[in-house]
Amino acid sequence: MSVKPRHTSPSGESRPARLITDSLEPKTWIIAVTVLMGWHADRLAGVGWGLVAALFSAAVPVLFIKWGEQRGHWGDRHVRRRQDRLVVIPGIMASVTTGIALMVLLDAPNEMIALIVAMLVTLIAILIITLAWKVSVHSAVSAGAIMMLALAYGPWALPAFLLVALVGWSRVKLQDHSLAQVVVGTLLGPAVAGTVFSLLR
Template sequence: MDKHTPTLARAATNLLNPFFIFTALYALVALAEAGTGRAVLYVALELLAAAVVAGYVFLMRRRRRVGDFWISARAERLIPALVLLSAFVALLVALALLDAPRDLFLLTLSMGLASAAVAAITLVWKASAHCAVAGHAAVAGLLLLGPLGLLFLFALPLVVWSRLKLTAHTPSQTLAGTAVGAAFAFLFLA
């Protein structure tokens, strides 16, 4: 292996992390569906939800209750997963109260349910959350954004590659995460 491969894989896994991928997709769908003014409000709400989750994980990291920000140890994932799912529920409630566009609501719902499914799988077997979000974004991006969604399709193999190169997951764990994310996007958005 090239001496730069781990550095490139770490950069890819950090740049193409679940928060960034979902936020980028969410923002593009919000802009496409709601126009700039409302989209700014919807994106601000999503960023607030993401900040709550990230803040919680940083706090748990500081208190040494999780080993790393991506919560690599399966046994450490339950409570952070519940915090993430609570943030999705709060975001969905806000979107419903604000009469957000249907596609934006369904995008958020399907990603939240995919996250819940991966969290449930992870209780017994480690599936890749990075790949679940990337798989969801690849399918959702194509369905909701057309050619612009190709950006998310092209990101998917980079996410899988980085998770494998860093030995964060096995091929079957990346495939499982990708399949769960893609399936929920297709079921709700096709």
């Protein structure tokens, strides 16, 4: 009787890769960066703004994706098919734009507005690339979040790029992305989000 390797799921999928992909998905990074940036911007009051930002940039998008998943519009919460992402990303952009408008109206700290605008511009860049190619959103979001934290808090945040490497490995291991798609995402996030955040903060 054969015994399946302990490091794989019954379907042959790598359990460590699945755990990393699911645990360090974009919403995790978005919640972390909005709360941490909120603390940097205005301590406890800033954390409140961070939670508002997380609502529109993470919570509402997750509910939108869950809604589409339950109705069979896309396969799972990671929206693997490129064509489906062309619907999901604009939906997320609408939520983020609403959050930006609300935060501007209520006079949120400039650093928080810069953070969310940087996220929106990154989404626009991802959408443009996704018209022809399935760039890794996991890699772009995680790398962009760390770059913005490093710009705010200093270089102590940079070692967290090791987690980005783990995320990229998991995406390739699960065959959800090619190595090239992960590398481009890893470069895109810091380049776009970091630049926009630096200019607006």
